[in-house]
Amino acid sequence: MGAMRLAFMAFLAPLALAGQASPSAAALAKPGLEAAGPQLARVAEEADAMAQNITKTLTIETLEQRSVLPPLRFRPRVGAAATALAVRSTVRQIVSEYSVGTLRDADSGDLHEFRQVISADGHPVQTEENARRALSLGLQSPSDRTRKRMLEQLTQLGLVDIATDYGLILLEFTRRGWQNLQFGPSEQARLGTDTAVVLTWKQLSTASGELEFHGRRALHQSLQGRLWMRKSDGLPLRVEAWAEVVDAGRTVRDQASVDYVMSSHGFLAPVSVVHRHLVDGQVMTENLYRYQPFKMFSADAEIKFTETPEPPPAPAKP
Numbered sequence: 001m002g003a004m005r006l007a008f009m010a011f012l013a014p015l016a017l018a019g020q021a022s023p024s025a026a027a028l029a030k031p032g033l034e035a036a037g038p039q040l041a042r043v044a045e046e047a048d049a050m051a052q053n054i055t056k057t058l059t060i061e062t063l064e065q066r067s068v069l070p071p072l073r074f075r076p077r078v079g080a081a082a083t084a085l086a087v088r089s090t091v092r093q094i095v096s097e098y099s100v101g102t103l104r105d106a107d108s109g110d111l112h113e114f115r116q117v118i119s120a121d122g123h124p125v126q127t128e129e130n131a132r133r134a135l136s137l138g139l140q141s142p143s144d145r146t147r148k149r150m151l152e153q154l155t156q157l158g159l160v161d162i163a164t165d166y167g168l169i170l171l172e173f174t175r176r177g178w179q180n181l182q183f184g185p186s187e188q189a190r191l192g193t194d195t196a197v198v199l200t201w202k203q204l205s206t207a208s209g210e211l212e213f214h215g216r217r218a219l220h221q222s223l224q225g226r227l228w229m230r231k232s233d234g235l236p237l238r239v240e241a242w243a244e245v246v247d248a249g250r251t252v253r254d255q256a257s258v259d260y261v262m263s264s265h266g267f268l269a270p271v272s273v274v275h276r277h278l279v280d281g282q283v284m285t286e287n288l289y290r291y292q293p294f295k296m297f298s299a300d301a302e303i304k305f306t307e308t309p310e311p312p313p314a315p316a317k318p
Contacts, residue, residue: 039230040234042236044174044178046236047268048174053267054111055099055100056296058135059098059269060098061098063092065285065288068088068284069090092159094120097116098115099135100113101138103144113165113167117157120157163256166289169258170236172223173227182201184200186200191228195230196237198227199227200226202224203223225242235262236268242255250280253277258272265296270289272290275287275289
């Protein structure tokens with residue numbers, strides 16, 4: 001598949017807006033908002049609450065990645081295999097300690113995901129205690145070098161088409177994020193046992209969109225998608241997002257679906273993320289992230305650290 005591809009987003013932390021009122025009548029006058037105005041007001045409140053609390057939490061993340069492998073260099077010249085080679089694929093499972101924080105050497109206040117790998121394909125990489133200690137130190141680091149090392153660890157484990165920060169996409173719908181969104185008409189649909197109002201949305205700029213690295217190339221892309229809100233009270237249930245670009249004559253698309261549930265601490269948190277990377281309509285990589293219930297640092301998760309642990313060696317690729 002060539003060079004490793006990394007895609008991530010940045011979402012603004014609306015801490016300065018915590019006491020601000022619900023979206024104004026002028027904002028609700030945007031196309032598509034007339035019928036969904038009350039639900040969107042609830043979405044903004046929940047997104048603000050998530051932004052103010054998610055940085056105080058910790059959980060276990062399980063990533064299952066299914067990816068298509070490049071074709072073998074050896075190609076048989078005779079027999080059926082010469083005309084129809086089976087598609088090769090691989091499945092990887094990575095379990096990590098997971099939290100959310102800001103890059104302290106940046107002035108933007110953007111929120112990003114931080115993780116420390118505990119195990120890869122069932123083989124231990126480090127203990128949960130060491131992972132939690134390293135994660136906490138990374139969150140307090142004055143620069144983003146620690147986070148970059150965390151992402152490099154995933155590439156050393158042999159993962160491809162890594163997508164990160166999708167679990168935070170609800171933060172695009174904070175009061176602060178509204179200025180960068182255009183909404184389309186709403187419709188009703190079923191999601192499990194709930195009747196939902198589904199609203200199309202599109203970013204007006206690439207500022208908080210997808211930043212994709214393919215080797216040394218960087219590409220900013222705006223996102224669009226659908227927002228699922230429970231009809232009865234406007235509670236956000238799901239956010240879908242996608243971005244598509246034509247690169248060297250091939251259509252490349254990234255799409256994700258993020259489901260949220262109310263945590264025991266009274267704010268929404270992601271429960272699953274399904275991300276797919278497609279080339280000319282074919283799924284090349286699927287990333288399924290699942291999250292255990294989020295724990296608060298001060299209540300459920302006791303975190304103590306006194307020294308920086310040695311970075312664990314990456315296990316050999318299978």
